[in-house]
Structure formats: C-alpha cells, structure tokens
Amino acid sequence: MKKFINLVLTVGGVTAALFGGTFVMDQLTAVHADTADATTVSATTDDTTAPATDDSAAQASDDTAQPAEPAKPATPKVDTKKYYIKPKAATMVLAKGATEYHDTAFADKVKKLAKGTQISITGVEYSKSGTPRFKLSNGDYVTTAKASWRAKLVKNVTNYYTVKPATKVKVKKNTKLYKDTAFKNKKKSVKKNTTLKVKGIAWSKGGTPRLKVTGGYISAKKSISKKPAKAVKANYKASTLQTRFIKKYANDVYSVTKKYGLYGSVQMAQAGLESAWGTSGLTKKGHNFFGVKGTYKGKSVTMRTAEYTASGRLYYTNAKFRKYPNAKASFTDNAKKLKDGPGFSKTYYAGTWRSNAKTYKKAAHALVGRYATDPHYDDKLLSLISKYNLHSLLD
Known part of the structure; x- marks a missing residue:
C-alpha cells in the first residue's frame, strides 16, 4: 500500500510593523493601521491504492485494554458563606x-x-x-x-453612577427629588437644567444606586444627570484659540469618555494636540480630530501626508482619512478604538481605561508605544492637561 502525504502551506501577507507614524502635513499627527493576515498549514493523507482489509485484522480486539483517563484535579473546598465561587454578574x-x-x-x-x-x-x-x-x-x-461586594444590584448597573460623578450635576430632564432611597416619599419636582450639589452615592435596599444631593435623593441613572457645562466655561477668563476649543467640545468629550470609561482630560488634550486646536485641514474638511485613516460609513477625505518607513526614512504620499459627520462622531470613534482594541487584542489599550489606570497620568503614559510612536506624546498631553486644568473640568 502506498501512502502519499501532501503538505499544503498557505501563507498570507504579514504586516511588517503594527504601527507606523503618519503625519498630515499641516497637522503632524500619528496615525495607525492595525492589520494582520493569517498563515495556515494543513496536511492531507491520500490512500488511493489501499486494498480492502479483513475486519478482524483491521480492528483492535474488544478485549484490548483502553488507557485510563487522567484524574481531574479536585475542586478546592471553599467556605461559600464567605466567598463567591462564581460571579453573580458580568x-x-x-x-x-x-x-x-x-x-x-x-x-x-x-x-x-x-x-x-x-x-x-x-x-x-x-x-x-x-x-x-x-x-x-x-x-x-x-x-x-x-x-x-454589593450583594444586591439593579439590572444594567453600568447605566448608573455608582461612584460620585462630580460635586455638581445638571438635570438633563424633568425628574423628582425624594426624601428616601426607596423613592416612596416625594419631596418635590426638579426641572430640566437644574443644577444640584452632589454629596455622594446612596443605595436602596433592592440594590439601586441613588445620587444623594442637597435636600434628598434623585435617580443615579446617567441619562438623568450630567456634569454641567457651565463649570467648564466659567473656568476661563481669557478667550484664546485653546479655551474656545475646550468650551466648544467639552460636553461631547465629557459624555463620550464617561460612556466608555476613559479620562476626558486625556481625550481633550489629544484632540487639541492632534488637530492643532481644530485648525488642521483634516479637522476642517472631515471633522477628523485624531488623524484616523480609512473611511467612516463610506466617507473619506484625501490628504497629502508625511510618513516614515520602519527604518525612519521620511516620504510623502496621498492617503484617505475618515470623514465624520460631526466632532462627537470623531470623539466616539477614538473612544471605541481604545476600548475595543486594534482587532488582534481587545485589551491592547487597556492601560488607558479608568478601570485600570488609577490616574489620568497613567492613562496618558499607557498611550506611548501603543497608540502613539512619539516617545514624548504623554508629556505633551500632560502639559496641556495641567495648563488648561482639564483634569478637574472633565474627569
């Protein structure tokens, strides 16, 4: 009997470098392409000339001893009154x-x-x-x-504030102020755009968080209240290109970064630095604040860019960049990239998440070498955050 072994080797293209610095000429911003192809190896066996065989010769005897299965490791004995042995929720x-x-x-x-x-x-x-x-x-x-851990939790707890969001919040729609966390004793109605002073977080017996404010309690749902934009605008006395930019986009940056668990101060500094405070051609033509290549829902703008090879050689080329319908779409796309990763790893930018970065400074440091190739990128961001007091305004 002849056997022929066919080894089939299929090799896709492999990107030489995950990140390369790309700069829009009037913007000087890092742009990244995250792509990778797969390599597949397979083997097949061809028995085209094998003759028929007698069943008794081809099969093992029923009496043949089978190898014993390896013993499964014993589960440790745990005091389940003291510890959880599985999470109650995601x-x-x-x-x-x-x-x-x-x-x-x-x-x-x-x-x-x-x-x-x-x-x-x-x-x-x-x-x-x-x-x-x-x-x-x-x-x-x-x-x-x-x-x-909190033993009782409302469903979809991620839609609620469970840590004090700010010293003050602005009510986004008409709501009610209650005397108790059970919301049984109404104190008064609260109109949209009312600003309330926040004292902390309180919980109902059923596990629903409430915002403890002056005079009582209101819902801690993120859809009910937000940090007032007035606090951002009131911070600056002088009107400059930078302060006008911050005032204009503060609400968008704040809402997006809160939703995705990022630091607003870092994103605002990134947007200002990479868009030249909104004056770059790419930002003006495509509402693209972060120099992201490609298309957005089929839309793009072509820009002349300066790029670098892996060896550091500078060259120029035309490239397509995403065109967004508005600034908030650009901020949201940037936030999604940091939360979802570049494709090959969802946690690639995990160092920038508020759940992992104890401070905005650590989040800025985590961008270097992954999001940005500039070794001083974090220092530039931190300088802007300090100069324009972005941490206290947006975090």
Whole structure:
C-alpha cells in the first residue's frame, strides 16, 4: 500500500510593523493601521491504492485494554458563606475598597480600588492555597470575599453612577427629588437644567444606586444627570484659540469618555494636540480630530501626508482619512478604538481605561508605544492637561 502525504502551506501577507507614524502635513499627527493576515498549514493523507482489509485484522480486539483517563484535579473546598465561587454578574460593584493584583497569590499589587467601583469579571481562578479569586477582563485579580461586594444590584448597573460623578450635576430632564432611597416619599419636582450639589452615592435596599444631593435623593441613572457645562466655561477668563476649543467640545468629550470609561482630560488634550486646536485641514474638511485613516460609513477625505518607513526614512504620499459627520462622531470613534482594541487584542489599550489606570497620568503614559510612536506624546498631553486644568473640568 502506498501512502502519499501532501503538505499544503498557505501563507498570507504579514504586516511588517503594527504601527507606523503618519503625519498630515499641516497637522503632524500619528496615525495607525492595525492589520494582520493569517498563515495556515494543513496536511492531507491520500490512500488511493489501499486494498480492502479483513475486519478482524483491521480492528483492535474488544478485549484490548483502553488507557485510563487522567484524574481531574479536585475542586478546592471553599467556605461559600464567605466567598463567591462564581460571579453573580458580568459587572459587580465593590461595597468597600479593595486591591487589584496581577496574580492569584495576591503578591503583585496593581492598585487600590475605590468603594462603588464597577468591575468587569470574566470568571474565577484559585490560588495555590485554594482561595478563589475573581479574574478581571484585563487579566488581573481581586477578592471574591462576599463582604467586599454589593450583594444586591439593579439590572444594567453600568447605566448608573455608582461612584460620585462630580460635586455638581445638571438635570438633563424633568425628574423628582425624594426624601428616601426607596423613592416612596416625594419631596418635590426638579426641572430640566437644574443644577444640584452632589454629596455622594446612596443605595436602596433592592440594590439601586441613588445620587444623594442637597435636600434628598434623585435617580443615579446617567441619562438623568450630567456634569454641567457651565463649570467648564466659567473656568476661563481669557478667550484664546485653546479655551474656545475646550468650551466648544467639552460636553461631547465629557459624555463620550464617561460612556466608555476613559479620562476626558486625556481625550481633550489629544484632540487639541492632534488637530492643532481644530485648525488642521483634516479637522476642517472631515471633522477628523485624531488623524484616523480609512473611511467612516463610506466617507473619506484625501490628504497629502508625511510618513516614515520602519527604518525612519521620511516620504510623502496621498492617503484617505475618515470623514465624520460631526466632532462627537470623531470623539466616539477614538473612544471605541481604545476600548475595543486594534482587532488582534481587545485589551491592547487597556492601560488607558479608568478601570485600570488609577490616574489620568497613567492613562496618558499607557498611550506611548501603543497608540502613539512619539516617545514624548504623554508629556505633551500632560502639559496641556495641567495648563488648561482639564483634569478637574472633565474627569
């Protein structure tokens, strides 16, 4: 019997560098293309000349001993009154402060987590001593101790503020002020655009968060209130290109970054730096504040750009850049990129997320080497954040 082994090797193109610096000539902004092709290897066996065989010769005897299956590791015994052995929901909320670690042994500390922090959990793993740990979406770990988590939670808790959002909020639509967290005793109606002073977060017995404000409680739904734009505009006395830019886009940046769990101060600094405070040709023609290549819902603008090869050689070319219908669409697209990753990894930009970056400074540092090729990109952003007080205004 002859056997022929055909080895089929299919190799797709492989991008030489994940990121390359691309600069719009009047904008000087980094642009990134995230692409990768697959390499496939397969083997086939051809028995075209194999003769028929006798069943007794071709098959093993029924009496042939089968190899024993490997023993499954025993699940550690856990005090389920004290620890969770599986997450109650994909997103849970801390009832008190906790610590995030890189390892299940809790030896490599990452950062402190504040009371009320919403945590995205993917599962449970055990330490060598058999203690369960929650595994986070970023690969780190936190305690599963029941005392550390809110036992009752409203559905879709991500739609609520569970940490004090600001010292003041502006009501986005008519709502009600109550005397109690159960919302049984109405105190008065609150009209749209009313500004209220926030004292903190309170919870109903059923696990619904409330905003504790002067005089009582209102809903903590993000759709009900927001940080007032007045606080941003009132900060600047002098009218300059930069302050006008910040005032114009503050609400968009604030709402987008809150929705996606990012730092508004960082995105505002990025938008100002990369668009030359809205004066670049790309921003004027396509509402493109971040130099993103390609098309947006089929729309694009062509710009002359300066690019660099992997060896650092400068050359010029025409390229298509995304054309957005408005500024908010550009801010949203940027936020989605940081939250969803470049395709090959959803957590590639996880260092910029508020859930992972304890401060806006750490979020800015996390952009270097991944989002931006400029080694001083973070320093430039932090300088703008400090100069225009963006952290207190937008975070």
